[in-house]
Amino acid sequence: MHLPPHAYRLQRQLQMARRLIMAGHSLLQASYLAGFADQSHLTRHFISNYGLTPGSLSHSLRTQHLSVTE
Numbered sequence: 001m002h003l004p005p006h007a008y009r010l011q012r013q014l015q016m017a018r019r020l021i022m023a024g025h026s027l028l029q030a031s032y033l034a035g036f037a038d039q040s041h042l043t044r045h046f047i048s049n050y051g052l053t054p055g056s057l058s059h060s061l062r063t064q065h066l067s068v069t070e
Contacts, residue, residue, distance in 0.1 A: 014049055017042055022061060027054050 003011065017034035021027065031042035031054075039054075046054045 010045060011049075014042075014045060017046065017054065018050070018057070021054055021058050027058060030054065 013034045013036060017030045017036070020030035020033055025033065027042070028039050031039045034042065036042040036045075043053055043055075046052070046057075050057075
């Protein structure tokens with residue numbers, strides 16, 4: 001993996017949170033289920049790794065879903 005243990009764990013948590021958000025979980029649920037202390041902790045790391053907020057990902061997924069179902 002070539003990452004220190006903490007960085008590896010953080011990457012795995014972010015991947016899990018992203019999957020949970022994409023599956024329709026709320027941001028609060030995704031942050032706790034992925035092991036973050038709170039939603040702001042998830043948001044801070046999400047922005048630094050993915051360049052967008054978890055809320056913007058969730059919003060774009062809802063918007064895509066609505067446009068597909070209409």
